[in-house]
Amino acid sequence: MSGIFNSSVGRKFAMALSALFLMIFLVIHVSINFSSVISPELFNEMSHFMGTNPLVQGLMQPVLIFGVVFHFVMGFVLEAKNRASRKVSYAKNSASNNSSWVSRNMLLSGVVILAFLGLHFYDFWVHEMTVKYVEGDMSGLIDPNNADSGYRYYDELREKFVSHVRVIIYVVSFVLLSLHLLHGFNSSFQSVGANNKYIDSLKRVSKVYSIGVPALFIFIALYHHFTH
């Protein structure tokens, strides 16, 4: 047991577990975001709950940040080890004949997603942390001194998607996320040893998830951009 995470199989297992955790988080995230399309009030209520609930803020948020950091750090560790396993490259390598582009370029799609996360954290997370924990305003109101001013979350979300450049960055990033998931979803199940009679059904679910979830994120960004 002690040496499991020092082994190649164990490292892939840990990578897969963090990926599965992040994929569950993405479903929660896109569900809350999509509520902004259905009802501003519902989005505000859900955002306020997520932003002020002690369990979410004190436990789930740190676990999520750890999961994100762990997934990226482990990705770079695996890449470094893999590069060391072949120090001389082939003069001619026809890799496209035996594997998909997305499966060979998980690092590239991962780095783009990492860069996007930097922007995303700057846009939303840093702002939230500043308002709540630096300025001490936990009310979630547009005007903290006026209880009738309403929650600020929906307006802030809309404001972020006014910029053409930001929306383009979001769309490109979610296309890369889709490509990352198209390989990563199946791969995570293979890494935990789940290649069995259900694998074909799993591949179908994988495609629906990998295209559907990023497509919803893109739709939400475009919806707010064009209806602002």
Added chain:
Amino acid sequence: MNLTLKIWRQKNADDKGKMVDYPISNISEDMSFLEMLDVLNQELIDKGEEPVAFDHDCREGICGSCSLYINGRAHGPDTLITACQLHMRSFKDGDTIYIEPWRATAFPVIKDLIVDRTSFDRIQQAGGFISVNTSGNTQDANAIPIEKQNADMAFDAATCIGCGACVAACKNSSAMLFVSAKVSQFALLPQGRVEATDRVLNMVKQMDDEGFGNCTNTGACEVECPKGISLENIARMNREYLAASFKG
């Protein structure tokens, strides 16, 4: 057929090595790829030059010796064959053909196209066997009923010839398809279950110690394997390894 061969030449393990061009003429499309290399080598010998060193033995796809990376693919452009089963009809007149050794830190080049694959031997020695006293009191293996499905999967895994194409094709030089085939052929049979825990732990440890990379499930190994060893074996090895690790 008239061809241009671009072949990796390396005098010994310490030499830096380089690609060298060799034009070759009057090659019959009915020749095997290795026969074409035989023709080239005869020409080089006639000219007083050093022939190209390459591994070969059975020349019928059984031994796994021929380890050539041809035009960017392990064992060349066709599937489910070894390099010795590749024929020149797979190429066109005027083609340029790249011929390189397997590339992996765990498969160091010995000379030209020959690599040292004893890392595979050491992985096998770490657990790729069952401990049976064969002094005459051994029970007939057929006396133990085995489900047909498991027997078939164990047989398929056992068809791995240990050529190393999986490592060569993998962008990470991972040996997981090879090791998982060896783990699976025993894990699926009652005779292999007795030592299953130690086997998978020891073989994976040896694989890691040899410097092979991590599997990222690209599936290149399965496509290039001359025996069609399935990725299911890697999933099975992962299950075996995780269960063995948590057990103790």
